[in-house]
Every structure is written in structure tokens, then in C-alpha cells.
Amino acid sequence: IIYTRGADKKARLYRDLIKVTRNSLCYVEQADLALRCSGIDSGYAEWSAQVAHYQPLIEKVIEQAERRVFQGEKVPANEKIVSLFEEHTDIIVKGHRDIQYGHKLNLSTGRSGLILDVVVEKGNPADSAQFLPMLERHIEHFGVAPRQMAADGGYASTDNLQAAKALQVKDVVFHKKRGLKVEDMAQSPWVYRKLRNFRAGIEAGISCLKRAYGLSRCTWKGWAHFEAYVWSSVVAHNLALFGRLKST
Known part of the structure; x- marks a missing residue:
């Protein structure tokens, strides 16, 4: 995406990237449901807490990408997440x-x-x-x-x-x-x-x-x-x- 020229080409790549990301979130939700129903306790609570932390951040990143790339909106800096691992980053x-x-x-x-x-x-x-x-x-x-x-x-x-x-x-x-x-x-x-x-x-x-x-x-x-x-x-x-x- 960084090295691609042209807004249309970048938009197609962004659509592919967002599609893959949404599919990955679906896999995570399915895994979470399966683990919860299986009754496995070892390590599940810690893993589930990480899912609960990162999932809304990833969804917000997808939203800001759609607003910026597909809707042509200038997203204010204070509404952007530029790091999943350090979400406080300005x-x-x-x-x-x-x-x-x-x-x-x-x-x-x-x-x-x-x-x-x-x-x-x-x-x-x-x-x-x-x-x-x-x-x-x-x-x-x-x-x-x-x-x-x-x-x-x-x-x-x-x-x-x-x-x-x-x-x-x-x-x-x-x-x-x-x-x-x-x-x-x-x-x-x-x-x-x-x-x-x-x-x-x-x-x-x-x-x-x-x-x-x-x-x-x-x-x-x-x-x-x-x-x-x-x-x-x-x-x-x-x-x-x-x-x-x-x-x-």
C-alpha cells in the first residue's frame, strides 16, 4: 500500500487488507466460543482478556481506515489509533x-x-x-x-x-x-x-x-x-x- 501509486489502486489493497482482518476477527470469535464451551480453564482467561482488549482497538482501526480511504474523510488525530500495542500514542x-x-x-x-x-x-x-x-x-x-x-x-x-x-x-x-x-x-x-x-x-x-x-x-x-x-x-x-x- 505504501509504495502503490494512485488512490484507486490503494483503495483496492485496503479492501483486501480489511477483508483479511475481518476474517481473522471472525476466526478469533469462533475460537473464543469453542474454548468457552469446551470448559478448558488453563490459559483461557488470560487469552480471552487479550481478545477483549485488542478486538475493539482493531475494529476502531478498520473504521478509521474506511472513513479515510473510502469516504474521503479527514479523521482528526485525536480519534486515530496509530499503535495497537501502545494505543495512547499521539x-x-x-x-x-x-x-x-x-x-x-x-x-x-x-x-x-x-x-x-x-x-x-x-x-x-x-x-x-x-x-x-x-x-x-x-x-x-x-x-x-x-x-x-x-x-x-x-x-x-x-x-x-x-x-x-x-x-x-x-x-x-x-x-x-x-x-x-x-x-x-x-x-x-x-x-x-x-x-x-x-x-x-x-x-x-x-x-x-x-x-x-x-x-x-x-x-x-x-x-x-x-x-x-x-x-x-x-x-x-x-x-x-x-x-x-x-x-x-
């Missing part, structure tokens, strides 16, 4: 880059490089919509707003800048201006450059989290374990950094 689209699957993370860090907070997002929320909640979480955790802060260009907006200033953040710098003026963000061009460079340096920390602490790919199953995996990586990163900071 579709992540960043600009014009390739589509990725997983969950967005919002990280905040300080001058020391320690990760101060992390939020695992559901869905594909716009970065700009997560700026103020992350700032409010920081104030809730530490009791005071940061004196200065720098954020990725995706968080930039006039509303976010004004809201942060209203919360007593003195300098609010976004990595990309997005139509904002330097004098509105920071007290001087020098401060703007320093904070923007600080934000650029954070990319090295993110790269380290991916390469050394496993954040490029989660290997634990389920939503709760996904969150636990992210936090375990952050804690391991912070513990290692604590050791280096203490030794200096």
Missing part, C-alpha cells in the same frame, strides 16, 4: 518535518542545567499554549517567578510575553522573535543575546537526555509507564549532574 507534527509518534515533552531547566520540571503532554498541543502553564507550575513549585527566562521560538506570542511580564518576569526572551521587539522582551540587546544563547545551549542538554538517558525512545509499555520512564530519565540525568556539580 501523532506529533512539528512544522514541515516528518511525522513522529509518541508524546510531546515540555521541559524547564535552570542555569545549573538541572531539569526543574517536565510535563508529558497528551495530543499535539501548540507550544504557545503550553508556555503559561509551565510558568505557572514553576511559580507554584518555587513560590516565585523567575527573574529571567528564555524559551523556544514555538512558545513566542504577544499574549505569552505580556502574561509573563504581568507575573513579574523581568526579561522574557524567545529564541525566535515571531514579530516581537527586542526592547519589549528584554531590558537591552545584550541581555536578549545572553538569554537567547542560553536557550541555544539547552539543546545540548536535550540531546544528552536522548542519547545518554533514553529519551529518544520509550521501552516501557502503557501510558503510566511512559510517564514513569520519562521521569526516571530526568531523575537519572539530575543525579549525574548533581555529582559533577558537587565535585567542582
